[in-house]
Amino acid sequence: MSLLTFGNAGFGGDDTTVFQNALNNTAANGQPLFVPAGSYNISPISFPNNSQLLLAAGVTVTANPGYGPLDAMLKITSQNVTIQGAGAASVIFQMRKSEYVAEHPSDHSEWRHCLDIEGASSVTISGISCNQSGGDGIYVADGVAGPSQDVTITNSVFDQNFRQGFSLISGVHIFVSNCYFTNTSGTAPEAGIDIEPNTPNNTVADVHISNNFSTGNAGAGLLISLAQLNGSSPNVDITVSNYSSASNQLSGYELSNNDVSPNVQGSILIQNSSSTNDGSYGAVGHGFDADGPTVVFQNLSITNPHKNGPDPTYSDSAAVGCLRGGGGSYPIGNIQFQAVSIAATNGMVNRYFNFQDDSNIGVQKMVFNPTALSGASLVPPAGLMQAAGFNSVD
Numbered sequence: 001m002s003l004l005t006f007g008n009a010g011f012g013g014d015d016t017t018v019f020q021n022a023l024n025n026t027a028a029n030g031q032p033l034f035v036p037a038g039s040y041n042i043s044p045i046s047f048p049n050n051s052q053l054l055l056a057a058g059v060t061v062t063a064n065p066g067y068g069p070l071d072a073m074l075k076i077t078s079q080n081v082t083i084q085g086a087g088a089a090s091v092i093f094q095m096r097k098s099e100y101v102a103e104h105p106s107d108h109s110e111w112r113h114c115l116d117i118e119g120a121s122s123v124t125i126s127g128i129s130c131n132q133s134g135g136d137g138i139y140v141a142d143g144v145a146g147p148s149q150d151v152t153i154t155n156s157v158f159d160q161n162f163r164q165g166f167s168l169i170s171g172v173h174i175f176v177s178n179c180y181f182t183n184t185s186g187t188a189p190e191a192g193i194d195i196e197p198n199t200p201n202n203t204v205a206d207v208h209i210s211n212n213f214s215t216g217n218a219g220a221g222l223l224i225s226l227a228q229l230n231g232s233s234p235n236v237d238i239t240v241s242n243y244s245s246a247s248n249q250l251s252g253y254e255l256s257n258n259d260v261s262p263n264v265q266g267s268i269l270i271q272n273s274s275s276t277n278d279g280s281y282g283a284v285g286h287g288f289d290a291d292g293p294t295v296v297f298q299n300l301s302i303t304n305p306h307k308n309g310p311d312p313t314y315s316d317s318a319a320v321g322c323l324r325g326g327g328g329s330y331p332i333g334n335i336q337f338q339a340v341s342i343a344a345t346n347g348m349v350n351r352y353f354n355f356q357d358d359s360n361i362g363v364q365k366m367v368f369n370p371t372a373l374s375g376a377s378l379v380p381p382a383g384l385m386q387a388a389g390f391n392s393v394d
Contacts, residue, residue, distance in 0.1 A: 001026055003035045010038035014064060020045050027051045032082075035059050043067070046075040047083075055128065057086035063095040067134065072116035074130075076123055077143050085127035088157040088180075092129045097162055100134035101186065110163040110187050111135045119143015122150045129157040137161040137181070141169035147203045149173055162186030165217065168195045170202035176209045183216040190219035192248065195238065197226065203234040205266075210241040214248060221245025221278060222270075226257040226292065229264045236266030236293045243273040249308065251275075253283040253300075255335070257292055264292045271298040279308040282342065285322040290333035290364040301341045306348035318354035318383060319344065319376070322366060328359030336367035344375030352376050353383030355393065368393045 006022040009015040019042050026033040027048040037058030044067070047053075063073050073095055074083070085091030093114055100112055112134030117123055118141045130137040137158025140148050147170040157180045158165040165181030168174060181192035189196075192214025195204055214221040222245060226236065245252035252275025257264065275282040282302030285295070302319050310317040313325070319342045324332050333355070342352050352373050355363045363385060369392060373382060381389030 001031050001033060003033060010040050013041065014043070015040045016043040016045060016064070023051055023053070024048055042073070044071045044073060044075060047078055047081045049078045049080055051078070051081045053083045055085040055091045057090035059085070059090070060092045060094065065096065065099060067095070067100065067112050070111050072113040072135075072139070073133070074115045076117045076120045078120055080122045081120065082124045083126070083128060084124070087127050088129045088155060091127060092131060094131045095133045097132040097134055097160065097186070100162070112162070113139040114161065115139070117141070117148050117151060119145040120148050120151070121145070123148070124152045125156060126154045127156065129159065131157070131159045131161065133161045135162055136164040136167045139167045139169070140171045140174065141198070142202060147172050151175070154178055157182070159183050164189065164194045165192045165214065166194070168193070168204065168207065169198050170204065171207065172203055172205045174207045176212060178211050179213070181212065181214045181217070185218040188219065189223055190217055191223040192217045192221050192245070194223045194225070196223070197228050197233070199228055200230045200233045202228070205234060205237040207238045209239070209243060213244045215246045217248045219248065220250045220254040221248045221252045221275065223254045224256070224268060226264050229257070231263030231265070233264055236264060236268065238268045240270040241272055243270065244276075245274065245278055246276040247278065249279040251281040251284050252278040252302070252305070253297070255285040255288050255295060257287065257289050264289065266293040268293050268295045269298065270296070270300065274301040274303070275305060276303045277307050278305055280311050281305055281319065281321055283320045283337070285332065285335050287324040287328065288322060288332055288335060290331040292334060295335040296338060297336065297340060298338045300337065303343050304346040304348070305344070307346065309348060314356070316354050317349055318351040319349050320353050320368070322355045322363060325358045328357065328361055331362040331364045332357050333364040333366045338367060338369050339371045340368070341372045342370065342374070342376070343372070347377070349376045350378045351383045352379065353393070355383070355385045356387065366393050
């Protein structure tokens with residue numbers, strides 16, 4: 001049923017009531033809601049159970065002025081929701097990023113998400129863009145019903161958002177593929193994708209991120225931060241495949257638990273992926289607990305890391321690392337670089353790897369098995385383990 005069945009919309013006024021009434025009615029009657037080409041303006045809307053939103057090519061939906069600090073444009077806390085656009089280039093949800101920064105500088109605008117999924121289940125998003133939010137392009141977290149479950153996000157673009165392209169806080173059976181997470185800037189972490197639980201009870205399990213692209217972000221291409229989990233938390237289970245990180249301001253891949261959450265269990269596999277011209281490391285663990293989840297990089301290709309020069313915290317310009325400063329409490333490590341390929345032609349790389357604990361507690365369970373290495377300025381040896389030179393570590 002067409003949106004225009006429920007009232008006039010697309011003529012420059014406020015279309016919120018028409019959209020919300022149309023969603024409520026069609027969902028209650030088991031019908032899809034079709035949005036024809038046009039330009040629409042909405043305040044926050046929510047999706048009831050069994051919503052089906054189909055958007056034609058040529059649809060632009062713009063946030064009305066005046067979103068509050070906690071207002072998300074599209075809110076899903078329900079079950080069985082589909083948002084299907086005709087293509088990310090031609091179906092655009094856009095917010096007013098510059099307005100939020102100018103009017104509310106004290107809250108950093110980090111909660112005005114474009115697409116907010118909390119405690120929802122059986123949600124499918126495809127063929128849209130979610131841009132210029134005052135928070136995240138897409139935010140997936142728990143809610144009253146627990147973690148979000150069975151969420152699929154495909155063939156979409158998340159561009160020029162304020163805090164993240166995509167934040168995953170708590171979710172089970174999460175599938176993200178063929179999406180672009182680009183040009184995030186505003187307030188940290190500013191990553192393309194950030195997987196970062198908020199509490200020990202959050203769950204990050206059966207997560208599959210495949211064939212995605214992250215470029216132009218002010219933070220990392222992919223950030224995984226487990227600082228809020230502990231030994232009682234559900235096991236972490238993340239698989240990343242064919243991820244392309246390029247020209248981000250920080251590292252291509254950054255892993256952290258900040259030495260405060262020992263014994264988090266599970267596994268993280270990052271395979272057949274790449275980092276090209278990223279600002280800091282190709283891949284790095286910061287204070288990553290050696291008794292935490294096993295991290296495996298399989299077939300990682302790194303080209304010209306450290307475009308911004310040595311890491312300012314550690315004065316280090318290795319292509320990959322596992323590092324910590326002083327004040328640590330536990331050994332760091334448990335990261336494997338299997339079949340890693342590194343090529344440096346930009347003159348910014350001194351070693352291929354550096355595994356260093358400045359707390360002198362220890363670096364454990366590290367693997368560095370390269371396939372091809374070229375361009376580092378201080379080799380041989382290929383890298384450092386606690387300041388001692390090695391060509392491989394296993």
